[in-house]
Amino acid sequence: MSRVELFARIRRDRRLEPDLSVRALAERYGVHRRTVREALESAVPKERKKPPPRRSVLEPAYGLIDEMLRADLSAPRKQKHTTARIYQRLITEHGFTAAGRTVVYEYVARRRPELVAELREEQRHLQGMVPQQHQPGEEAEVDFADVWVRVAGTVLKCHLFTLRLSFSGRAVHRVFLSEGQEAFMEGHVEAFRALGGIPTRHIRYDNLRPAVQRVCFGRSRVESQNWVKFRSHFGFDAFYCIPGKDGAHEKGGVEQEGGRFRRTHLVPVPEVASLTELNEKIAAIDLAEDERILHGQRVSIGFNFAHEAELLAPVPFEEFDTGSTLTPKVGRDSRITVRQSQYSVPARFIGRKVRVSLRANEVLVFDRTTIIARHVRLTRRGESHDELDHYLEILLGKPGALAGSTALATARAEGTFTSAHEAFWSAARAAHGNGDGTRALIEVLLLHRRLPAEAVITGITTALDAGSTSPELVAIEARKAAASTARDQPLLDDADLSDLGIDTTVIPKIIDDTPDPREHAPPTPVSTAAPVISLRSRRELPATSTPLPSVAIYDQLLRRTKGTSA
Known part of the structure; x- marks a missing residue:
């Protein structure tokens, strides 16, 4: 029974039996008469008096420990006292052995944050964020975010580069295989081109390795030489945030933007043939997001950017090699x-x-x-x-190495070694043997250096339909296919003419009104030569009536014996 329940029962019995004395109630519940009187006076028991705290054996060393901890407040981050070092100094320098190691650990764990809070209160410094106002065309922020992409069937960990203008919120995103210096600078170039200008004041960064070689005190940094040349070429300054989580709020806009873009447009994992294809899609998404309205804004990103774009510094005409x-x-x-x-x-x-x-x-x-x-x-x-084309000269002398080569496996995986090549190789080996058949295939593969791939595949198909595995025939048919494609391809289509400012609707009329020079030209002589045709099927040579030569005279040579003369 708790003390509150005891008081409640004593007061209830007194209400039901007013004649009960204090002594009787005390005997009934087995308590002292003083307790009964307290219960009759108040239903709430008085709090028990806490014994005075026992004096700690470490109390004489409180001042020594506080002095060491206060010195740590201004010491370098990696040269501050550990609890073990404090305990060691108490013994060796001050001869204090009354307290054990655990007592020192508990006091330091409690006292260190108290001293930090006291220092901040003395300096009137509180943790928090102060809203900022950014001028148009002056500032931007840059950061990387991890992203997974399925490229040609393989899942790769890539890196999403984001440059965000601080005033309008217009952002440019690109995906790279790494976040090295090459990707870092190429991302800037792509962003400057997409925005049509460069911020005039500075761009905010955390301490990315591609830009910063060493972090010094405050905001001073030792920058990479290539990065210094890049900034000097494009004419902008870098603003480096405080290291660690404390500096993340200094470029909070791009920190949030990278995660938002990944969740919105890269979920589920995108499947593309190449990163070039993915970046083209991302560029289209960036343009479409001009209609988005940021939290707390009344107009869209595109509306603000239209005003900001005029205030950006121009992009230099000279190219900068980011590789x-x-x-x-x-x-x-x-x-x-x-x-x-x-x-x-x-x-x-x-x-x-x-x-x-x-x-x-x-x-x-x-x-x-x-x-x-x-x-x-x-x-x-x-x-x-490996690319198969790089090894063709070697394979001409070592045709047996083709079947197990990594270059062939890569070509099959990438689709450049097609089923037509496989069929030609099988037919050539069946007709000429492994060595000569593989050499015939290599000669066909060499045609890809001079002719389009579609034309070579057409030549292979035509030769196989004719029952031939001759590389020369493949070359002839491939050249025919390439020439036919070139004739069918117009030099300028309607879209090209429109880009040149030519009205395509008046061209038929111009053509109809133009006299045909062939009307007054002399007649062209008719050729009596037979037309050249393609070899479509295997043909046998015509039979001849000429008798075969006799070899009877040579039989006399076989009948000659030793010692005889002709």
């Missing part, structure tokens, strides 16, 4: 190693150094000023990407 330039050496496997990933180059460059431009989403390989290879950038260590 990193490398000069790797081509190995015996016709590959180069770039950032721990391997890419194939044409076999004729084995043993030579080539120039590589490493960009955000692709790798360009140059021989002087000519692009000799182009690959999608790989992001995982040890990955490789």
Whole structure:
């Protein structure tokens, strides 16, 4: 029974039996008469008096510990006292051994936040946010956000670059395979082009590795040299936020924008053939979002941006190479190693150094000023990407290496080695053997360097229909298909003429009114030569009536024996 219930029963019995004495009530409930009197005076029991707190054995060292903790308030972040260090100093420097380690730990855990709060109160500094007003055309914010994309059937972790104008809220988004310096600068270039200008004051950043090499005290930073050159070329300043979570509110607009765009437009996981296709879709989404109205605003983003666009600084006409330039050496496997990933180059460059431009989403390989290879950038260590065309000269001498080559597997996966190539290879091997049949296929693959892929496939199909596996016949038919396509393709269509300012409705009239020069031209002689036709089926040579030569005279040579003369 609680004390409140005891008081309630004593008061109830007294109401029901007014003649009961205090002694009788005390004997009934087994309590002291003083308790009965307290219950009759008040239904609420008095609170028990708490004993005075016991004096801590650590109390003599309170001042010493507080002095160490106050010194930590202005010490470097990585050179502050740990609790173990405080306990060690109490013993070695002050000879205090009365308290144990646990007592010191409990006091430090309670006292440290109290001293921080006291310091803030002394400085009249409170945590919070102050609303800001941004002038049009002056400021922007940049950040990366992680995003997953299914590219050609493979799920890849990519990075969403976002640049957001602080005044209008107009944002530009692009997806890159990495958030390295190449993607960082290329994202800026794409954003400046899309916006048509550059903020005149500064752009806010957190301490991204592509821009900042070392964080110093305050807002001073040691910047990357390439990043300094980039800022100098486009003419804008960088504003770096406080490190950690405390600085996130300084660019809260882009922090929220990256997550909002990902939830709104990249859910579920987008499926695209390439990141170029995805970025084209994102660019269209950015334009459509001009109709969106931000929270607390009365007009749309596009309305505010129309006013802000006029105040942005112009974009320089000169191009800036955002890629990193490398000069790797081509190995015996016709590959180069770039950032721990391997890419194939044409076999004729084995043993030579080539120039590589490493960009955000692709790798360009140059021989002087000519692009000799182009690959999608790989992001995982040890990955490789081979193109079958780069190994054709080697495979002419080693045709047996084609079947198990990684280049062939890659071509099949990417769809460049089609079913028509497979059929031609099978027919050529059946007709000429593995070695010669594979060489015939390689000669056909070499045609892709000079003719469109559709024309070569048409040539392969025509040759197979005629029952032939001759590379020469494939070349002839491929050239015919390419020439036919070129004749059927108009030099300028109606859309091109409209872009040039030509009224397409008056062209038929002009054509009808123009005299035909063939009306007054001399007649063209009729050719009596037979037309050239394509080989469509296998034809046998016509039979001949000429008798075969006799070999009877040669039988005399077989009848000659040793010691005889002719």
